[in-house]
Amino acid sequence: MTDLRIRRTKANIQRAFIQLVNQVGFKHVTVKSIADTALINRQTFYKHYEDKYQLADEMIDDFVAIYDQELEKRLVLKAQNVSFEESFGILFPEVQQLVAHRFDTLNALLTIQTDQPSLEKKLQQVMIQHFNQFLPEEMTAFEKVIISSLLVNLFDYFVTHKQLPELADVKKTLTDFLLLLK
Structure with missing residues (x-):
């Protein structure tokens, strides 16, 4: 278990980073601005992260891991013989809650483009793994x-x-789309 002070410091750094990305954009965020906003010195930042790119990648990976856990629940429901449609109805509200509680984080992470795969690309990869x-x-x-x-x-x-669309709208759109493919 990580020391409480370390977890608290990393959480402050991440909050400051999200705030700054949402205010000025990832390109304009500096380690100094993150440290100043988090009320730490730059050396403290560097004890936890190499640079803002590593911080962004770690936060993207953390969000993807949380989403992956939500998708894992579908496998449990499948083992209980719950249909895909019923599972979607069960899990969609949980995903709504996930994104609602992480709106600022999601807003920031969606804008970050680095030489690493973006949040969208990583989410898509996780979905395809689960689809299989x-x-x-x-x-x-x-x-x-x-x-x-x-x-x-x-x-x-x-x-x-x-806001996310209503479950019924998502189901209808996906169904209509799948019918177009047939």
Whole structure:
């Protein structure tokens, strides 16, 4: 278990980083501005992160891991013979809550573009991995990429509109889209 002071310092650094990215954009955030906002010195920042890029990558990976845990719940439901549609109805409100509680973080992370895969790309990769476990095998790789892209864009929609669409609207859109592919 990590020392409470270390966890608190990292949380302050991350909060400062998110605040700054949302205010001035990732490109204009500096280690000095993060340290000043977090009320620490730069050396303290460097004890935890190499630079702002490592901080961004770690925060993206953390968000993806949390989302991955939500998708893991689908596998549990599948083992209980819960249909995909029913699972979607169970898990969608949890995803809504996940993104609602992390709005500022999600808003910032979606804007970060580095030489590492973006949040969207990592979310899409995780979705495709899970699709391989719980969607019909006859779905092509192309269909999986398209569906995962649509679902990832729900995060962008949420940030832009400050709300997720209703479950019924998502289901209808996905169903209509799948019918177009057939």
